[in-house]
Amino acid sequence: xxxxxxxxxxxxxxxxxxxxxxxxxxxxxxxxxxxxxxxxxxxxxxxxxxxxxxxxxxxxxxxxxxxxxxxxxxxxxxxxxxxxxxxxxxxxxxxxxxxxxxxxxxxxxxxxxxx
Amino acid sequence: xxxxxxxxxxxxxxxxxxxxxxxxxxxxxxxxxxxxxxxxxxxxxxxxxxxxxxxxxxxxxxxxxxxxxxxxxxxxxxxxxxxxxxxxxxxxxxxxxxxxxxxxxxxxxxxxx
Numbered sequence: 001x002x003x004x005x006x007x008x009x010x011x012x013x014x015x016x017x018x019x020x021x022x023x024x025x026x027x028x029x030x031x032x033x034x035x036x037x038x039x040x041x042x043x044x045x046x047x048x049x050x051x052x053x054x055x056x057x058x059x060x061x062x063x064x065x066x067x068x069x070x071x072x073x074x075x076x077x078x079x080x081x082x083x084x085x086x087x088x089x090x091x092x093x094x095x096x097x098x099x100x101x102x103x104x105x106x107x108x109x110x111x112x113x114x115x
Numbered sequence: 116x117x118x119x120x121x122x123x124x125x126x127x128x129x130x131x132x133x134x135x136x137x138x139x140x141x142x143x144x145x146x147x148x149x150x151x152x153x154x155x156x157x158x159x160x161x162x163x164x165x166x167x168x169x170x171x172x173x174x175x176x177x178x179x180x181x182x183x184x185x186x187x188x189x190x191x192x193x194x195x196x197x198x199x200x201x202x203x204x205x206x207x208x209x210x211x212x213x214x215x216x217x218x219x220x221x222x223x224x225x226x227x228x
Contacts, residue, residue: 108157109157
């Protein structure tokens with residue numbers, strides 16, 4: 001089944017404890033992206049990647065890191081999480097490198113709470 | 116800068132009534148428009164998209180949207196809603212030459228019996 005998977009689905013952690021949220025897609029998509037969703041703010045892009053070893057900042061990259069060593073994986077790293085990073089996170093992928101015309105396929109989401 | 120405005124944060128409606136969810140975007144020469152739906156506790160899935168051609172676009176689950184370039188709008192409509200349409204709906208825009216998708220803040224559609 002074609003899908004985007006994220007792990008973990010739920011995570012409660014403490015301020016400053018490094019964490020990684022994994023994202024994997026099995027559709028051979030070039031483009032991958034991370035979003036955070038907050039009530040009243042919609043989805044905001046954190047980082048995106050147009051191909052292996054190519055990443056770029058989205059609208060809200062502060063406090064996050066990403067890497068794209070393999071085409072299928074795009075982990076999101078929080079080196080020192082803070083409470084304002086409590087949010088619902090979505091990974092997405094698209095077959096369209098330029099994205100402009102392409103549909104994005106979303107993962108099920110990761111709900112992160114930082115205390 | 117790209118921007119999308121969804122004018123209503125919440126739209127309550129009775130089952131079998133028609134509904135329109137409004138979306139306006141910042142003007143550009145070449146624009147691509149999308150509507151996504153998010154059911155409770157799920158990720159987003161594409162409802163429909165406008166890339167070019169006919170301004171009336173039909174999507175899944177009986178939804179349609181009309182691209183209006185002069186008014187920079189892309190409103191979503193359904194002639195008769197079901198309880199199962201209760202979800203949050205997001206309008207999104209991308210522009211030729213850019214690699215990002217900008218989302219609106221979402222409209223919660225609440226369908227009651």
